[in-house]
Amino acid sequence: MTDNELMLAVRGGDxxxxxxxxxxxxxxxxxxxxxxTGNRQASxxxxxxxxxxxxxxxxxxxxxxxxxSWMYGITRNARIDYYREHSVEYVDLExxxxxxxxxxxxxxxxxxxxxxxVLQRALLKLPEDKRELLVMSRFNNMRYKEIGKIxxxxxxxxxxxxxxxxxxxxxxxxxxxxxxxHEM
Amino acid sequence: xxxxxxQANIPEYLSGTLDSETSQQVKMHISECTxxxxxxxxxxxxxxxxxxxxxxxxxxxxxxxxYHMLEAYKIGxxxxxxxxxxIERVNEWLAVWWPRKPVFQFGITVAVLILGILIGFRMNxxxxxxxxxxxxxxxxxxxxxxxTLSLLTRPSAIDRLQGVAMSKDIINPDEKHxxxxxxxxxxxxxxxxxxxxxxxxxxxxxxxxxxxxxxQSLEHQQSPLxxxxxxxLLAKIREQxxxxxxxxxxxxxxxxxxxxxxxxxxxxxxx
Ligand SMILES: [Zn+2]
Numbered sequence: 001m002t003d004n005e006l007m008l009a010v011r012g013g014d015x016x017x018x019x020x021x022x023x024x025x026x027x028x029x030x031x032x033x034x035x036x037t038g039n040r041q042a043s044x045x046x047x048x049x050x051x052x053x054x055x056x057x058x059x060x061x062x063x064x065x066x067x068x069s070w071m072y073g074i075t076r077n078a079r080i081d082y083y084r085e086h087s088v089e090y091v092d093l094e095x096x097x098x099x100x101x102x103x104x105x106x107x108x109x110x111x112x113x114x115x116x117x118v119l120q121r122a123l124l125k126l127p128e129d130k131r132e133l134l135v136m137s138r139f140n141n142m143r144y145k146e147i148g149k150i151x152x153x154x155x156x157x158x159x160x161x162x163x164x165x166x167x168x169x170x171x172x173x174x175x176x177x178x179x180x181x182h183e184m
Numbered sequence: 185x186x187x188x189x190x191q192a193n194i195p196e197y198l199s200g201t202l203d204s205e206t207s208q209q210v211k212m213h214i215s216e217c218t219x220x221x222x223x224x225x226x227x228x229x230x231x232x233x234x235x236x237x238x239x240x241x242x243x244x245x246x247x248x249x250x251y252h253m254l255e256a257y258k259i260g261x262x263x264x265x266x267x268x269x270x271i272e273r274v275n276e277w278l279a280v281w282w283p284r285k286p287v288f289q290f291g292i293t294v295a296v297l298i299l300g301i302l303i304g305f306r307m308n309x310x311x312x313x314x315x316x317x318x319x320x321x322x323x324x325x326x327x328x329x330x331x332t333l334s335l336l337t338r339p340s341a342i343d344r345l346q347g348v349a350m351s352k353d354i355i356n357p358d359e360k361h362x363x364x365x366x367x368x369x370x371x372x373x374x375x376x377x378x379x380x381x382x383x384x385x386x387x388x389x390x391x392x393x394x395x396x397x398x399x400q401s402l403e404h405q406q407s408p409l410x411x412x413x414x415x416x417l418l419a420k421i422r423e424q425x426x427x428x429x430x431x432x433x434x435x436x437x438x439x440x441x442x443x444x445x446x447x448x449x450x451x452x453x454x455x
Contacts, residue, residue, distance in 0.1 A: 015258060019254065026246060028239075030246065034240065040243070041340055043242070044246050047250075051250055055254075115233060119233050119234065119237065134234070138231075144196075163195055166195050166230070170229075170230045173233075174226065
């Protein structure tokens with residue numbers, strides 16, 4: 001069964017089918033939230049919240065085949081509400097120091113690992129909207145057209161914003177690594 | 185193409201979503217223009233590292249929380265019109281969530297959410313007399329207090345914050361409840377939680393003993409942020425009994441300067 005068919009079944013009252021959707025998507029959602037909040041506990045709570053909302057709002061599922069967009073809309077609202085309730089400073093940066101848990105793989109050098117930790121810090125330093133854009137584009141592989149639909153703007157506007165977000169991320173990353181060897 | 189136009193295309197160039205013609209143009213341009221080439225290189229470094237951020241497995245509790253939620257939801261759907269007292273059913277579900285074993289320490293918040301949904305259910309389907317709904321509301325508010333109190337004792341700061349946030353919605357909290365909040369204010373290890381309590385207590389500050397507790401708490405708080413929050417609140421409610429404490433804070437050589445400044449402002453406001 002496709003995601004679309006599963007969700008249609010859930011909408012029709014066969015809510016056990018949500019379990020299959022959970023199995024397919026919860027890990028990616030969790031990591032998505034983790035990039036956003038930098039906090040594991042918050043990310044786990046948010047995953048739960050998303051699936052709860054899917055049940056609660058299942059009647060709003062149109063079944064036009066685009067389950068992911070619908071889920072993303074819910075994800076986005078859950079995250080925004082969460083920030084509103086907990087206010088950003090409660091969540092952000094709480095755990096960023098150890099976002100990368102445990103040991104690197106044998107093939108990974110230490111500097112590679114710490115580079116990525118720095119990048120995650122840089123990501124969390126970005127303003128909300130820029131981080132969201134990068135996460136959508138890079139981690140969710142969404143096309144500009146899709147992103148534009150969600151954000152309510154044109155593809156051209158997404159393009160411009162995306163460039164700015166990438167520029168700021170790169171600048172922040174360079175700044176944090178202290179190198180500045182790629183002065184932009 | 186101008187440099188500016190080239191640069192705007194870099195993200196798509198890196199992700200390989202640019203049409204081949206534009207992509208060629210970018211390639212040509214950066215072979216000649218050092219500025220743009222450096223930008224592409226720097227962004228490429230970051231872009232490729234973004235992909236290396238490892239995915240992580242969520243904690244195992246995520247799955248069990250989800251399936252418990254699903255079960256509870258089903259029970260709720262099937263029993264919605266039944267006569268069984270809501271409070272009784274709620275207790276059953278809470279028994280599932282409540283951490284009898286330390287291993288099951290997932291957020292109580294979910295239980296509260298479900299509670300909300302189920303109450304909503306009853307409201308929508310309930311065709312019974314009005315007083316039944318009123319009774320439900322009372323039960324709900326009682327449950328809310330209970331859950332809030334429990335949240336305040338949770339090991340996770342996020343749960344405790346949730347508990348504090350919920351306290352704000354309790355219209356007439358009893359003494360036990362206010363004491364729990366004050367206790368959190370005085371003993372919680374997390375600064376954010378303590379700050380949240382100060383904010384939450386504002387609406388209950390017309391109670392005399394709460395005001396006294398706030399003054400006493402100010403004497404003992406170590407965190408400058410919490411001190412400032414408390415000073416601001418005491419100044420806002422113009423608590424005369426705080427004057428002496430404020431003076432002590434100002435005279436204490438160990439007090440940080442911003443706190444002293446705030447205390448002076450506070451004193452002016454109260455007098
Ligand atoms: Zn150029």
